[in-house]
Amino acid sequence: MKGGGQPYAIPPGKRRWNFLVIAVLCLVFLSMLVPLIFLLGLHNGFHSSPGYVTEKQTSFTKVVNVYDQPEATISRNKSEGEQSSHIDDVIRRLEPTFPKDFQKNIVKEAENKTTIGPPRPDAMPKEHPKENSNKVHSKAAAAEKVKDTEESIKLCELKYGSYCLWRQQNREKVNDFIVRKMKDLLYVARAYYPSIAKLPTQDKLSLEMKQNIQDFERVLSETTVDKDLPSMIGSKLGKMEAVIAKAKACPVECGNVDKKFRQLVDLTEDEANFHAKQSAFLYQLAVQTMPKSLHCLSMRLTVEYFRSSPLNEEQSVAERYLNPDLHHYIIFSKNVLASSAVVNSTVLHAKESEIQVFHVLTDRENYFAMKLWFFLNKYKEATVQVLNIEDPNLDGDVKETPTQLLLPEEYRIFLHKVDKSSTIKRTEYLSVFTHSHYLLPKIFRSLKKVVVLDDDIIVQRDLSDLWRINLDGKVNGAVQVCSVRLVELKNFLGDKISDEKSCAWMSGLNIIDLDRWRERDLSGKFQGLLQGQLRTEEGSSLRATLLTFQDEIYGLDYKWVLSGLGHEYGLDTELVKNAGVLHFNGNMKPWLDMGIRDYKEFWSKYLNKENQLLRDCNVN
Numbered sequence: 001m002k003g004g005g006q007p008y009a010i011p012p013g014k015r016r017w018n019f020l021v022i023a024v025l026c027l028v029f030l031s032m033l034v035p036l037i038f039l040l041g042l043h044n045g046f047h048s049s050p051g052y053v054t055e056k057q058t059s060f061t062k063v064v065n066v067y068d069q070p071e072a073t074i075s076r077n078k079s080e081g082e083q084s085s086h087i088d089d090v091i092r093r094l095e096p097t098f099p100k101d102f103q104k105n106i107v108k109e110a111e112n113k114t115t116i117g118p119p120r121p122d123a124m125p126k127e128h129p130k131e132n133s134n135k136v137h138s139k140a141a142a143a144e145k146v147k148d149t150e151e152s153i154k155l156c157e158l159k160y161g162s163y164c165l166w167r168q169q170n171r172e173k174v175n176d177f178i179v180r181k182m183k184d185l186l187y188v189a190r191a192y193y194p195s196i197a198k199l200p201t202q203d204k205l206s207l208e209m210k211q212n213i214q215d216f217e218r219v220l221s222e223t224t225v226d227k228d229l230p231s232m233i234g235s236k237l238g239k240m241e242a243v244i245a246k247a248k249a250c251p252v253e254c255g256n257v258d259k260k261f262r263q264l265v266d267l268t269e270d271e272a273n274f275h276a277k278q279s280a281f282l283y284q285l286a287v288q289t290m291p292k293s294l295h296c297l298s299m300r301l302t303v304e305y306f307r308s309s310p311l312n313e314e315q316s317v318a319e320r321y322l323n324p325d326l327h328h329y330i331i332f333s334k335n336v337l338a339s340s341a342v343v344n345s346t347v348l349h350a351k352e353s354e355i356q357v358f359h360v361l362t363d364r365e366n367y368f369a370m371k372l373w374f375f376l377n378k379y380k381e382a383t384v385q386v387l388n389i390e391d392p393n394l395d396g397d398v399k400e401t402p403t404q405l406l407l408p409e410e411y412r413i414f415l416h417k418v419d420k421s422s423t424i425k426r427t428e429y430l431s432v433f434t435h436s437h438y439l440l441p442k443i444f445r446s447l448k449k450v451v452v453l454d455d456d457i458i459v460q461r462d463l464s465d466l467w468r469i470n471l472d473g474k475v476n477g478a479v480q481v482c483s484v485r486l487v488e489l490k491n492f493l494g495d496k497i498s499d500e501k502s503c504a505w506m507s508g509l510n511i512i513d514l515d516r517w518r519e520r521d522l523s524g525k526f527q528g529l530l531q532g533q534l535r536t537e538e539g540s541s542l543r544a545t546l547l548t549f550q551d552e553i554y555g556l557d558y559k560w561v562l563s564g565l566g567h568e569y570g571l572d573t574e575l576v577k578n579a580g581v582l583h584f585n586g587n588m589k590p591w592l593d594m595g596i597r598d599y600k601e602f603w604s605k606y607l608n609k610e611n612q613l614l615r616d617c618n619v620n
Contacts, residue, residue, distance in 0.1 A: 062409060062410065062411045062412070062539070062542070063411070063412050063414070064411050064412065064413045064414065064492070064539055064542065163279060163280035163283040163284070164280075165567075165569065166283060166588070166594060167279070169569055169596075175225045175226060175227070176224060176225045176226055177226060178226045178229060178233065178237075179220065179223060179224065179225065179226060179229070181237070182216055182219070182220060182233075182237065182240075183220065185216070185237070185240045185241065185244065186213060186216045186217070186220070186240075187264060187268075188244055189209060189212065189213050189216075189240065189243065189244055189247075190213060190260070190264060191257055191260045191261045191264055192209070192244065192247040192248070192252070192257060192260075193206070193209050193210065193213060193247075194256065194260055195250075195252040195253060195256045195257055195260070196209060196247050196250060196252065197210075199250060199252070202250060205243070205246055205247065205250070208243055209243050209247060212236075212239055212240045212243050215236060216236070216240065219233070219236070283594065284587075286592070286593070286594055287587040287588065287589070287592055287594050291591065291592060291593065293617045293618050293619045293620075294335065294336070294337060294591065294617075294619070296616075296617035296618075297336060297337065297369070297613060297614065297617045297619060298336055298366060298369045299369075300613055300616065300617060301336065301368070301369035301370075301372045301373055301613065302368045302369045302372075304372055305368040305369065305371060305372040306368070308372070311371065311372070311375050317383055320357055320383045321357060321359070321383070321385050322446045322447075323357075324446055324447050324448050324449075326355050326356070326357050327355050327356050327357065327451070327463075327464065327467055328357045328358075328359060328444070328447055328449075328450045328451070329343075329346065329356065329357070329358045329359070329450070329451050329452075329453055329463075330359050330361065330440065330444075330450050330451070330452045330453065331343070331358060331359070331360045331361065331452075331453050331454075331455055332361050332362075332389075332405065332406075332407055332408065332436055332437070332452075332454070332455065333360060333361075333362055333370075333407070333455035334362055334363055334365070334366050334405065334407065335366075335455055335591070336366065336369055336370055336373050337591055337607065337619065338455040338456060338589075338591060339360050339362075339370070339455050340373065340374075340377065340606075340607070341458060341603055341606040341607060342453055342454075342455055342457060342458070342459070343358050343360075343374075343379050343382070343384060344379055344606045344607075345458045345459040345460070345606045346358075346382075346453070346459040346463060347379040347380050347382045348380075348606070349459055349460060349461055349462050349463075350380075350382070350462055350463070350464065351462050351464060352464065353379070353380035353381045353382045354380075354381035354382070356382040356383070357382070357383045357384075357385070358379075358382060358383065358384045358385065359385050359387060359444070360374065360384065360385070360386045360387065361387050361389045361405065361436070361443075362386065362387070362388065362389065362405065363388070363389060363390055363404070363405040364388055364390045364391075367386065367388040370386045371386045374386055377608070377611075387443070389403055389405045389436060389439070389443075390403055390404070390405065394443055403435075403436070403439065404435075404436075405436055406434035406435050406436045407434065407436075407454075407455070408431045408432065408433060408434060408437075408454050408507045408508075409431065409432055409434050409541055409542065410429065410430070410431045410585055410586070411429070411430045411431070411432070411539070411542055412427060412428075412429055413427065413428045413429070413430060413484060413489075414427055415427075415428065415484075415488060426483075428481065428483055428484045428504075429563070429564065429567065429585060429586065430481060430484065430504055430505075430506060430542070431454065431506055431507045431508060431583075431585050432505075432506075432507055432541070432542055432545045432546070433507055433545050434541055434545075435541070437452065437507075438522070438523040438526050438527070439523075440452075440512065440514065440517070441514050441517050441518050441523060442523075444514065447514055448513070448514055448515050449467070449511065449512065449513055449514060449515075450511075450512050450514060451463065451466055451467075451509070451510065451511050451512070452507070452509075452510040452511075452512055453508075453509060454507055454508045454509075454583070454585075456508075456566065456583065456584040456585060456589055456590075457508055457509065457561075457581050457582060457583050457584065458581070458582040458584075458602055458603050458606065459580070459581055460577075460579060460580060460581065460582065460602075461580040461581075466511045467511075469511065469554075469556075471511070471513055471516075471554040472554060473516070474513070474516075474552050474553060474554035475512065475513050475516045475517050475520065475522060475549070475552040475553075476505070476510055476511075476512055476513075476549050476552055476553050476554065477510060477511035477512075477553075477554040477555075477556050478505040478506060478507070478509070478510045478553055478554070478555070478556060479505065479506050479508070479509065479555070479556050479558060479560060479561045479563075480503040480504070480505045480506075480553065480555040480556075480558075481503060481504045481505060481506055482503040482504075484503065484504040485500070485501065485502065485503055485504070486499075486500065486502050486503070486504065486546065486550060487500040487501075489504075489546070492539065492543065493543055493546060493547060494543075496547050497547075497550065498550060498551055499550065499551065502550055502551070502553070503553075503555075504546065505549070505553050505555075506561070506563060506583070506585075508561055508563065508581070508583040508585065509556070509560060509561050509581050509583070511556075516552075520552070522548055522549070522552065525548050526544050526545070526548045529543070529544040529547055529548060530544050559579070559580060560580045560581055561579070561580065561581045561582075561583050562575065562576060562579035562580075562581070562582055562583065563583040563585055564583070564585065564586065565582055565583060565584040565585070565586070565590075565596065565599045565602075566583075566584040566585050566586025566587060566588045566589055566590075566595070566596070567585070567586025567587060567588060568586070569596060569598070571598075571599075573598070576599065576602060582599070582602055582603075584599070584603065590602075590603035590604065591603070607619070
């Protein structure tokens with residue numbers, strides 16, 4: 001407005017209306033943004049922290065990547081993190097180990113493709129130099145193919161973990177050869193059809209091709225194996241091949257066909273990648289979920305515990321719990337059947353079961369089921385005590401918050417080379433103590449020496465010899481893993497390594513001198529190492545445990561324990577039979593459907609198949 005007139009002012013009611021519109025739009029935007037963030041998993045921060053060790057938490061196994069150099073000295077290098085989807089992050093947590101004979105079989109298959117069996121020496125013709133060069137070239141090509149195959153196996157191992165190994169071992173014989181051929185023909189027909197449909201002189205061919213494509217799609221939507229195909233499938237294949245031959249003979253633009261082929265390739269690759277990821281995710285979910293039968297058993301036992309009259313223990317039995325002259329075994333477990341199998345296998349191979357006392361430490365959720373199970377089932381003359389580790393009065397100190405039960409942690413360690421290539425050098429598996437193990441000196445104040453057993457082991461010999469071993473002033477008698485030396489983990493452990501020749505060690509079977517543990521205050525040392533780093537920091541428990549016991553390990557004979565039955569196929573059966581203790585470390589536990597079938601019998605034979613509760617819950 002010209003002159004000295006007043007500027008136009010927005011009425012108050014209209015200003016309020018505009019403000020409400022903006023507020024509503026902001027709320028709508030946030031309501032769409034927040035679910036999107038959770039869906040993509042961005043709230044978890046998928047970028048690995050810059051450095052050399054990455055660790056992802058799962059129910060069973062953690063992953064540690066360590067980069068090393070040939071001179072066994074560790075130098076830092078910068079690594080670039082790639083943002084991945086939520087399902088990729090889950091898949092990276094998986095673990096694999098391929099059987100020893102697997103690569104040999106690949107070599108044999110490659111050689112069989114280049115040669116057709118060795119002829120008899122007397123029937124071998126004389127070879128010309130040109131033929132020799134061709135054979136050398138064929139062998140070189142075969143070797144290169146084997147190398148490429150091994151590289152693809154390593155990549156699959158890193159990306160999809162145990163799923164790749166499980167799929168390789170459980171792959172069924174080819175029963176869909178014709179179905180695959182139909183899919184290939186359908187793939188080619190779809191690529192040519194758009195170009196043929198544009199040709200005005202090929203209406204008849206276009207209609208015929210469309211009918212064949214629809215016919216194939218209908219059949220393949222109802223069929224996955226050859227035996228389910230209709231009887232007239234041979235004529236359908238012939239018609240499709242004839243139609244494709246006519247289409248190829250037509251003067252079409254190659255660019256259009258090429259473009260369509262590329263689109264189909266992209267769609268097929270995306271679909272295959274999606275199904276691979278989905279299968280790996282479902283596999284990981286299966287190995288982390290308690291089977292329905294075990295859940296049923298735990299619930300039934302808990303209900304029966306509260307239905308029955310209170311369980312009264314004899315005074316003589318209670319005194320055995322505190323008698324330091326007996327052989328005391330400690331088991332951390334949340335699994336009724338697993339802990340029962342450990343106790344049963346140990347007792348059955350013992351020469352004197354009456355001197356054995358088992359202390360099963362569990363959580364509040366499984367305490368009542370464990371209590372009733374070990375009250376109803378007897379193990380020769382051995383004594384079994386069930387303790388709730390979450391009981392605030394368990395160790396004599398009243399705690400404000402109950403202690404959470406943590407089972408032994410399992411780590412999959414990838415050792416890399418950073419100077420030549422980024423391919424995996426080797427993969428090693430370690431299982432170590434957790435926070436719960438450092439409560440032992442307080443919980444068992446009257447005991448001097450104990451043997452700690454993981455719940456995924458099976459005992460196949462008398463363990464009484466362990467009590468006669470002189471630990472030479474050490475605290476922990478354990479099987480060492482000298483394929484992983486602490487110096488190789490220097491970038492992970494820092495500068496606190498006192499002996500570069502010392503080896504890593506395994507939980508599973510450990511004899512512990514509690515007196516020396518108390519004297520050297522290893523529990524306090526462990527807590528001090530944890531306080532120096534965030535508990536949520538990657539690999540904090542592994543780092544603190546290795547540093548706490550680095551000078552306190554007495555190496556047991558490797559014949560005591562055979563590890564790897566939960567992740568490694570192809571172990572020699574005689575070796576498994578003759579081992580003193582079998583350790584099912586890894587994702588494929590023997591009580592799971594995904595467990596390695598060749599080793600399951602060594603675990604299942606220590607279950608009482610005649611138990612009515614096991615029958616009712618279909619535990620087999």
